[in-house]
Amino acid sequence: MTLNLLLLMAMVATNILSLYHLTSTTLQSPKSPKQPQVPDQLLHQLHTIRATINHLTRLHPNTPTLTTKSPKPTIPPDLSLYSHLSPIPSSCHNHPDLLYKYMSYTPFSLCPSDPDTAESLILRGCHPLPRRRCFTKTPHKTIQTLPVNNPFPSLSSIPETMILWDRYNCKSFNCLNRQNPNLGFDFERESSRHVIYKTELDLPVSQLMQIAKAAKSVIRLGVDIGGGTGSFAAAMRRFNVTVVTTTMNVVAPYNEAVAVRGLVPLHVPLQQRLPVFDGVLDLVRCGHAVNRWIPVTVLEFLLFDVDRVLRGGGYLWLDHFFSKGVDLEKVFAPLIGKLGYKKVKWATANKTDAGGVKNGEVYLTALLQKPVSR
Known part of the structure; x- marks a missing residue:
């Protein structure tokens, strides 16, 4: 209200000064054909008023100016939300306590063993600069051997002393497997994943390669988003396809497990822009981590970022x-359809576990091909 009143007064003052100058000039020389000269003092006053209005307008960009009849458009709310999830540290100022804790260390000594703090920041959209003056902690025992050219090694062949187990309740892969065999840490068991066709929801890697070959398309490079311990990348390695895996160490050493298998882990969350250049990938797989729990806005940005890194074809x-059946029909299918991709495979089935039955959830397996040109 105060700002509007101030702008109104400035406009009135400008008009009064202009009217006064024109009237006085006319009365003094009504028959003069020459263009009247504006006094320097009046010009100075007009410039001062205009500068004040422009300054206030910059502070409040939605306030109308003297030359605009309608307010400037505001930023879409979707973009405002995603600005807090961007790969730049735009959200760090929202979490000063976590950031202070992360950056509190003794220079030229060992870095604190607190990867949980770093991941807490990353998952909140704050990607802090690395600690530049402390040394990363390493295991006390020297690693003698690592599995070579075998992405499905036996657990007995892995020197588990290479992993820092301090932050985890389990101190070995065997312990993790006993707690939950579906976490992906039994690498020999994982060798059968992405290989066997059991239901319509499955897409064995061999079938994927046949589909690409029939379409005269080549698969050489890929990213597995939320790929856990890297089992998909391991399966694709058998076909000489290079796949890097995005994964987080939320409850277990997933990044270390991927590296143990001779594969490349990317420590990035789902909402981060893929650290890949435009149009260079042949394949992007979204695993079990990509599901209905992701906010729709974030999922939309994820899909369009996938479109950015995929080449034509x-x-x-x-x-x-997985999602609720009604949401798949009304929300997610239309969202996926925005990409305009060709549906090579689109299969759905009911999710039969307790949570799936209770919530009316369904699975979707979809293989979509990006248009060759647009």
């Missing part, structure tokens, strides 16, 4: 995406 594979 590349493939997007949604592997066992």
Whole structure:
């Protein structure tokens, strides 16, 4: 209200000064054909008023100016939300306590063993700079051997002393497997994943390669989003396809497990922009981590970022995406359809576990091909 009143007074003052100058000039020389000269003092006053209005307008961009009849458009709310999830540290100021804790260390000594703090920041959209003056902690025992050219090694062949187990309740892969065999840490068991066809929801890697070959398309490079311990990348390695895996160490050493298998882990969350250049990938797979729990806005940005990194003719594979049946029909299917990709495979089935039955959830496996040109 105060700002509007101030702008109104400035406009009135400008008009009064202009009217006064024109009237006085006319009375003094009514027959003069020459263009009247504006006094320097009046020009100075007009410039001062205009500068004040422009300054206030910059502070409040939605306030109308003298030359605009309608307010400037505001930023769409979707973009405002995603600004807090961007790969730049735009959200760090929202979490000063976590950031202070992360950056509190003794220079030229060992870095604190607190990866949980770093991941807490990352998952909140704050990607802090690395600690530049402390040394990363390493295991006390020297690693003698690592599995070579075998992405499905036996647990007995892995020197588990190479992993820092301090932050975890389990101190070995065997312990993790006993707690939950579906976490992916039994690498020999994982060798059968992405290989066997059991239901319509499955897409064995061999079938994927046949589909690409029939379409005269080549698969050489890919990213597995939320790929856990890297089992998909391991399966694709058998076909000489290079796949990097995005994964987080939320409850277990997933990044270390991927590296143990001779594969490349990317420590990035789902909402981060993929650290890949435009149009260079042949395949992007979204695993079990990509599901209905992701906010729709974030999922939309994820899908369009996938479109950014895929080349023309590349493939997007949604592997066992689950959601409520009604949401798949009304929300997620239309969202996926915005990409305009060709549906090579689109299969759905009811999710039969307790949570799936209770919530009316369904699985979707979709293989979609990006248009060659647009």
